[in-house]
Amino acid sequence: MSPSRSETITDAPVDPLRPDDHADGNDSAIAQPTLGIMGWARWAWRQLTSMRTALVLLLLLAIAAVPGSLFPQRSADPNGVIQWQRENPEAYPIVDAIGLFDVYLSPWFSAIYLLLFTSLIGCVTPRTKHHYKALRSQPPRTPARLSRLADYDERTVSATDPAERAREAVDAAERQLRRTGYRVHRYDGRGTLSVSAERGYLRETGNLVFHTALIGVLVSVGLGGGFSYTGQRVVVEGTTFVNALSDYSSFDAGRFIDGTGLAPYSLTLDEFQVTYQPPGTPGAGQAGDFSADVTVRIPGEQDRAESVIVNYPISVAGDRIHLLGNGYAPTITVRDAAGELVYTESQPFLPQDSNMTSLGIIKIPDGLPEQVGLTGFFYPTAGVLDSGAYTSIYGDVINPLLTFNVYSGDLGIDDGTPRSVYTLETGGLTQLTGGTTGVDSIELTPGETADLPNGWGTVTWEIASPEDPVKRFASLQIQRDPTAGWVLAFSIFAMLGLFAGLFVPRRRIWIKAHPTDDGVRLEYAGLARGEDPTLRKAVVDIADAHTAALTGTSDSSPKTGENR
Numbered sequence: 001m002s003p004s005r006s007e008t009i010t011d012a013p014v015d016p017l018r019p020d021d022h023a024d025g026n027d028s029a030i031a032q033p034t035l036g037i038m039g040w041a042r043w044a045w046r047q048l049t050s051m052r053t054a055l056v057l058l059l060l061l062a063i064a065a066v067p068g069s070l071f072p073q074r075s076a077d078p079n080g081v082i083q084w085q086r087e088n089p090e091a092y093p094i095v096d097a098i099g100l101f102d103v104y105l106s107p108w109f110s111a112i113y114l115l116l117f118t119s120l121i122g123c124v125t126p127r128t129k130h131h132y133k134a135l136r137s138q139p140p141r142t143p144a145r146l147s148r149l150a151d152y153d154e155r156t157v158s159a160t161d162p163a164e165r166a167r168e169a170v171d172a173a174e175r176q177l178r179r180t181g182y183r184v185h186r187y188d189g190r191g192t193l194s195v196s197a198e199r200g201y202l203r204e205t206g207n208l209v210f211h212t213a214l215i216g217v218l219v220s221v222g223l224g225g226g227f228s229y230t231g232q233r234v235v236v237e238g239t240t241f242v243n244a245l246s247d248y249s250s251f252d253a254g255r256f257i258d259g260t261g262l263a264p265y266s267l268t269l270d271e272f273q274v275t276y277q278p279p280g281t282p283g284a285g286q287a288g289d290f291s292a293d294v295t296v297r298i299p300g301e302q303d304r305a306e307s308v309i310v311n312y313p314i315s316v317a318g319d320r321i322h323l324l325g326n327g328y329a330p331t332i333t334v335r336d337a338a339g340e341l342v343y344t345e346s347q348p349f350l351p352q353d354s355n356m357t358s359l360g361i362i363k364i365p366d367g368l369p370e371q372v373g374l375t376g377f378f379y380p381t382a383g384v385l386d387s388g389a390y391t392s393i394y395g396d397v398i399n400p401l402l403t404f405n406v407y408s409g410d411l412g413i414d415d416g417t418p419r420s421v422y423t424l425e426t427g428g429l430t431q432l433t434g435g436t437t438g439v440d441s442i443e444l445t446p447g448e449t450a451d452l453p454n455g456w457g458t459v460t461w462e463i464a465s466p467e468d469p470v471k472r473f474a475s476l477q478i479q480r481d482p483t484a485g486w487v488l489a490f491s492i493f494a495m496l497g498l499f500a501g502l503f504v505p506r507r508r509i510w511i512k513a514h515p516t517d518d519g520v521r522l523e524y525a526g527l528a529r530g531e532d533p534t535l536r537k538a539v540v541d542i543a544d545a546h547t548a549a550l551t552g553t554s555d556s557s558p559k560t561g562e563n564r
Contacts, residue, residue, distance in 0.1 A: 048115070049122030054211075057116040064112055068103035071095065078250075104225075117218050124211045131204050138185045142194040142510045146525035151536045153524040153543045157550050162515035166193050169520055172549050173511040176542070182509065194512040200529070206500025209493055216490035224483030229253040231478045235269040235292075236329045236346045237464075237471045242266045243319070243478065263317035268295045270305075272326055272472040276396045285355060285394050292323055292474040308476065318480060325475035327351045327358055328378055330402055331462040334364055337455055342367030346464070348473045349378045350422055355392040356380050361424045362404075363411050368456050370408040373424045377403050380470075397470055402461055404442040405434035406453055446470070505532045509542060522547065 035043065047053060072080030081101050085092045099106030146152055159165030170186070170193040177184050182197035231248040235241050243266065245251060245259035253259060275288040292308040296316055306314045313322040327349055334343040342364060349360030362374040381394035382401035390401060409429035412419055419425075432453040434441035442450045444461040446469035451458055464471045506529040514521040524546070526539040 045122065048119050049126075050119075051123055054116065054119040054123055057112060057119055061109075061112050061116055064109050065103065067100045071100045071103070073103065074101045113218070113222075117215065120211055120215050120218075124208060124215065127204075128208055131201070131208060134204075135201055139183055139196040139198045140508065142187045142196050142512055143525070146510055146512055146523045149525040149527055151526040151528075151539045153539055155522045155524070155543055155547050156516075156519055157522060157547060158519040159515075162517070162520055166513035166515045166520045169193075169513045169522060169546075169550055170195050170511065173513075173546055176546055176549065177509060177511075192512055192514050194510060196508070196510050198506075198508040200504055200506030202500050203504040203506045204501075206497040206502075206504060209497030210501055211497075213490045213494035213497060217487055217494065220483040220486040220490060224254075224481050224487065226254040226256040227483070228481040229257050229259075229479070232324070232475065233478065234348050234473050234475050235267065236348065236473045237269050237272055239346075240266050240268040241476070243317075248478075263319060265296060265298045265317050267316070267321070267476070268297070269293075269474055270295055272474050274326065274472075276394070279394065287354075287395055290323060290326060292326070292476070308474070318482075320479045320481075322477040322479065323474060324477050325351075327473055327475075328356065328380065328397075329471045329473040330360070330376075330378055331464055331471065332362055332374075332376075333460040333462055334362075334367075334372075334452075334457060335460075336367055336457040340367070342457065344462075346471045346473075348422075349376065353392070354395070356395040357392040359422075361422055363413065363421070363424070365411060365413050368452075369454070370456075371411045371413070372452070372456070373407040373411055373426075373429060374404045374459070375407070375424055375426075376405075378470075379403075397468070400446060400470060402444040404444070404459065406432040406442065408432055505534070506530065507532065507535060507538065509539070511542075511546065 072084055074081050084101075088095075095101065099108065103109055143149070147154075157165065157169065170188075174184050174186065174195045177195065177197040180199075182199045184195055184197045187194050187196055229252060231251040233241050233247065233249050241247055243262050243264065245262065251259065269292060271293045273289070273291045273293065277283045277286045277288065279285070290310050294306050294308060294314075295303055296306050296314075297303050298317060306316075308314055308321055308323045310323050313320045315321075329346040329348045331346040332344070333341070336342050343362070345362075347360050347362055349358035351358050356378075358378040358380075360376045360378060362376065364372045364374075377390070379390055379392040379399075379401045380396060381392055381398040383391050383393035385391050390403065407424065407426055407429040411429075412425060431437055433439045439453060442452075442459060444450055444459070446461055446463045449458050449460040463469045508527045508529075510523075510525045512523040514523070522543070524539050524543040526535050526542075528535045
């Protein structure tokens with residue numbers, strides 16, 4: 001009985017030169033290699049350190065930073081977070097749980113930041129080593145058939161001694177390419193003479209500089225965030241700000257700053273100057289130049305006068321002091337029914353429009369029968385709308401008016417909850433004047449005194465000085481960032497590297513000379529790394545200049561049918 005086909009295949013001798021797992025072998029199944037822990041780790045590292053991953057992480061970092069501008073940040077605006085919680089009590093727990101009020105300190109933002117940092121280092125390091133080796137290597141050998149390249153040109157030069165003429169041609173080509181910035185190397189042999197040239201390594205250098213500078217920016221920002229601080233302070237004319245933690249209105253410090261080592265100095269706001277366009281002129285009422293004239297005092301140094309101007313901060317002991325805003329600060333005095341002083345202060349009123357209609361809050365927790373809050377509006381030049389409401393029609397003090405609505409009750413100060421001095425929660429308070437109370441709001445002009453409701457006392461608008469009845473205030477921002485200079489330097493390097501990577505072409509040029517019976521046949525070819533639409537013109541220009549130098553004229557003699 002003849003053997004079956006399967007038996008024949010099984011009994012057939014195995015070819016000793018063919019592996020057992022070959023498709024025609026005894027076992028047709030393909031063995032899949034196992035990666036193991038190290039293999040998967042190597043694969044993950046290669047994916048993380050690829051340029052594509054770095055670009056994706058950079059995009060994700062930009063997207064992740066967007067919520068920081070949409071939600072108030074607890075470190076910079078704690079009162080804004082509290083206000084957001086009050087306005088959105090149901091959504092607040094969810095938003096707070098995912099860290100949208102602390103975006104730049106959240107785990108997910110830090111994870112993207114660290115992954116990007118790791119990816120850039122892992123990407124740049126091997127590329128730098130490879131680029132260093134490429135810079136030290138010779139240009140590549142001249143291809144045997146240059147005519148196969150797309151950017152190719154061919155010329156013929158007559159010669160009485162073709163061999164000597166070919167050598168002169170290649171020598172001239174070598175000098176010409178070297179003058180134009182190419183790295184050159186001679187490759188002579190097999191009856192031909194040739195020179196190989198390349199340039200454009202600045203392109204890869206620029207890419208490496210860009211990515212290295214980006215790492216420098218990330219490191220500088222990371223370190224700067226730990227050693228920098230930003231604080232705000234509202235300073236009224238005639239008062240002094242001391243650079244101490246207790247004297248700041250708000251203070252946002254890095255994790256390595258505890259506020260105890262601040263530079264010792266003080267600023268006194270001597271005068272705040274502002275000019276307004278006079279009525280009847282173009283832009284009437286618009287504010288012109290702002291200038292906060294201050295006296296700077298540093299221990300061991302002589303006092304000096306400085307002017308803080310918008311967009312022109314001053315430097316004091318390493319801090320940068322910026323002018324953020326300004327306004328009026330009427331001096332208000334409150335006395336009880338017995339005439340005893342209860343409150344006196346120049347309270348900043350925050351501008352609400354371009355004509356400096358300003359809102360101010362005065363809180364009196366003690367000294368009166370109940371806690372009292374005053375909501376006031378200041379009008380530098382008061383006018384009356386058609387509705388009968390007051391408004392300011394000019395930003396300078398010409399016809400000043402101050403109005404107050406009075407509230408009584410629990411101001412919420414005693415329960416320990418942080419409260420903004422510029423807002424008054426009226427929900428749980430009793431309104432005593434204005435609105436639907438039937439009692440007119442308190443109206444004051446400079447120097448006037450009015451009675452508080454219920455005979456509780458009086459409120460007086462004090463005249464600051466005969467020349468200027470209302471003081472002004474300046475809102476200053478004090479900022480220290482020890483790595484700001486490094487961030488700027490790395491940013492400049494990144495831009496320079498980016499320009500080099502975008503605009504410097506990477507090219508290789510070959511010129512080959514063949515001695516013939518009629519003279520010397522010259523071949524020119526170029527090859528670009530990436531897209532280079534100007535390469536063809538560059539090859540033709542090199543050929544024209546080379547043949548012109550050989551013949552002593554600008555006229556070249558292209559071979560019939562050449563690829564031009």
